Amino acid sequence: MRDRHLPHPVMLAIAGDSATGKTTLTRGIVEALGVERVVSLCVDDYHRYDREERKGLPFTALHPDCNYVAVMEQHLRLLAAGEEILKPVYNHANGCLERPVLVTPRDLVVVEGLLPLATRGSRSCFDIRVYLDPPEEVRRVWKVNRDCGKRGYSEEQVVQELLRRESESAAFIRPQKAHADLVVMFQPLKARGETPDVHPSAHILLRPTIAHPNLTSIITDDVREVIHLKLTRDEDGRPVEAIHVHGYPPPSVTRPIKEAIWAAIGVDAPLPETIGMVEGHCSESLALTQLIVLYHVIQRHAESGTHREAALVTTEARVP
Amino acid sequence: MRDRHLPHPVMLAIAGDSATGKTTLTRGIVEALGVERVVSLCVDDYHRYDREERKGLPFTALHPDCNYVAVMEQHLRLLAAGEEILKPVYNHANGCLERPVLVTPRDLVVVEGLLPLATRGSRSCFDIRVYLDPPEEVRRVWKVNRDCGKRGYSEEQVVQELLRRESESAAFIRPQKAHADLVVMFQPLKARGETPDVHPSAHILLRPTIAHPNLTSIITDDVREVIHLKLTRDEDGRPVEAIHVHGYPPPSVTRPIKEAIWAAIGVDAPLPETIGMVEGHCSESLALTQLIVLYHVIQRHAESGTHREAALVTTEARVP
Numbered sequence: 001m002r003d004r005h006l007p008h009p010v011m012l013a014i015a016g017d018s019a020t021g022k023t024t025l026t027r028g029i030v031e032a033l034g035v036e037r038v039v040s041l042c043v044d045d046y047h048r049y050d051r052e053e054r055k056g057l058p059f060t061a062l063h064p065d066c067n068y069v070a071v072m073e074q075h076l077r078l079l080a081a082g083e084e085i086l087k088p089v090y091n092h093a094n095g096c097l098e099r100p101v102l103v104t105p106r107d108l109v110v111v112e113g114l115l116p117l118a119t120r121g122s123r124s125c126f127d128i129r130v131y132l133d134p135p136e137e138v139r140r141v142w143k144v145n146r147d148c149g150k151r152g153y154s155e156e157q158v159v160q161e162l163l164r165r166e167s168e169s170a171a172f173i174r175p176q177k178a179h180a181d182l183v184v185m186f187q188p189l190k191a192r193g194e195t196p197d198v199h200p201s202a203h204i205l206l207r208p209t210i211a212h213p214n215l216t217s218i219i220t221d222d223v224r225e226v227i228h229l230k231l232t233r234d235e236d237g238r239p240v241e242a243i244h245v246h247g248y249p250p251p252s253v254t255r256p257i258k259e260a261i262w263a264a265i266g267v268d269a270p271l272p273e274t275i276g277m278v279e280g281h282c283s284e285s286l287a288l289t290q291l292i293v294l295y296h297v298i299q300r301h302a303e304s305g306t307h308r309e310a311a312l313v314t315t316e317a318r319v320p
Numbered sequence: 321m322r323d324r325h326l327p328h329p330v331m332l333a334i335a336g337d338s339a340t341g342k343t344t345l346t347r348g349i350v351e352a353l354g355v356e357r358v359v360s361l362c363v364d365d366y367h368r369y370d371r372e373e374r375k376g377l378p379f380t381a382l383h384p385d386c387n388y389v390a391v392m393e394q395h396l397r398l399l400a401a402g403e404e405i406l407k408p409v410y411n412h413a414n415g416c417l418e419r420p421v422l423v424t425p426r427d428l429v430v431v432e433g434l435l436p437l438a439t440r441g442s443r444s445c446f447d448i449r450v451y452l453d454p455p456e457e458v459r460r461v462w463k464v465n466r467d468c469g470k471r472g473y474s475e476e477q478v479v480q481e482l483l484r485r486e487s488e489s490a491a492f493i494r495p496q497k498a499h500a501d502l503v504v505m506f507q508p509l510k511a512r513g514e515t516p517d518v519h520p521s522a523h524i525l526l527r528p529t530i531a532h533p534n535l536t537s538i539i540t541d542d543v544r545e546v547i548h549l550k551l552t553r554d555e556d557g558r559p560v561e562a563i564h565v566h567g568y569p570p571p572s573v574t575r576p577i578k579e580a581i582w583a584a585i586g587v588d589a590p591l592p593e594t595i596g597m598v599e600g601h602c603s604e605s606l607a608l609t610q611l612i613v614l615y616h617v618i619q620r621h622a623e624s625g626t627h628r629e630a631a632l633v634t635t636e637a638r639v640p
Contacts, residue, residue, distance in 0.1 A: 050419075068406060068422065070404060071404065071405070071406045071422070074398065074403060074404075074405075078394065083394060084390060084391065084394075085391070085394075086388060086391045086406075086408055086420070088406055088419070088420050096419075097419035097420075098418075098419060099370075099408070099416075099417035099418060099419070100406070100408050100417075100420050102388065102391070
């Protein structure tokens, strides 16, 4: 039989509540590396019950008991070991559970969803853990915009659903933030007239749980009006580095910073134009997050992949 | 989170082409041990394509390329390690692939189907490997009876399907016989007026790949008219023990033999009445096969399960 044990992939988790920008963040990373190098999957597919069955249950789809969490953990472990899995499929359009699909690990496996960091075992499968953390009022606007647009719900329905899910968000989703290496905390600054509709200012927490790129020579004092580094304390008091980036900094200031991080990544190709792009605009907080994630992906790939022939990022891979 | 790593179960494979009696053999073992101690699954669920998709393909459902063989192997390995799996589901009634189901290993995991012994990796997951091997003319009668009865096909359709599958049976199903510890070779004796419709005489090969019960003091010379032991050579020339049992031996002769094997199993309970039963009659070849399999199951369970409180077979377990 063929050998199904492929080289170990780099494993990236993108956790967060619904409508926090997980898919947008993932898309930019996939586009930068090339679809043939990345496989992405959503662990919300591990729902134990379909929409009809959930109607009679005392919890929402956010509850671990509503998901095959142990199987999710098992599949993450298998993917991290380079094995194929037969992944369950939840159809968001009709709320049905459908035939599973084969997922073959590639150089990078991006795992996004509500609960990828829910257990010690699942967390241990990842090389890089990201948590997206917009304030609830921002998330509400994002979720209404998406669910009323693409998924056909009324604003009233979306707001009701958010209320129904609130206690389980607090109990099961938000605690994952404590286990992330990188946390993106969007923060619209009312004083600057920012609203949740646009790309707000953000703090990006770089926790010392993994070795982040040294940004002290890149984000220097002369750009501190729009972006700055700060040594601060995390919610639990531990030391953490934070990048603060304003909502709409001038590109003349941010472009050299992005170029410098890209240069630190060490890829012999120009900065991908898709970095930070969302709905036709460039979000600088998104761009910085994607670049730091790409830095880690390429570091880990280089560490583990000395036997590989191809570099993870090539010029061809990034041309759509 | 709860510990999903249960004690390692005993793993039993029952391989054979379609309509060779796999389900009948399994049923008697489940009934003897009690449904709460056994979980059985069919690896034909690992079909890669549904019935509609298979219409355009140059092979039948018997071909390894038509099945997720690597995933089957992975799932067998996980079950053998005591882990739950999310098993794919093929609906034989409508030919569709459906939502997967959770399978939790119990004391005994029975894995039946067309290809459970197809790969080195899958074979290594089993403690006991059985292959059912009726002659093709017997299997044809069994398959016509079943598929025309329960599955609503015409005899012409069933015969056509057998012809279509013949080369893949030869290439992929029958080679598994070489990897079984126990082979049941049904052999209607024309000289005795036996037909495939009834329970024919059989050879049961006991390969020295596992430590079979010592039958020399049980199947003695004074019963050799209807059942006897024979030291012989396997198809590849290696030594093998064979039990030959006639189609309809008198119960006065076979009952003490079954009681003696049951006693060797060492369970403090009477011989289960369901042993050997098929469609209201007792097949002695089936009964002997089931008893020898039970002997191995209980031996393996005892070897691996000193930490368990409950014996595998209790009187309660066997009362339906």
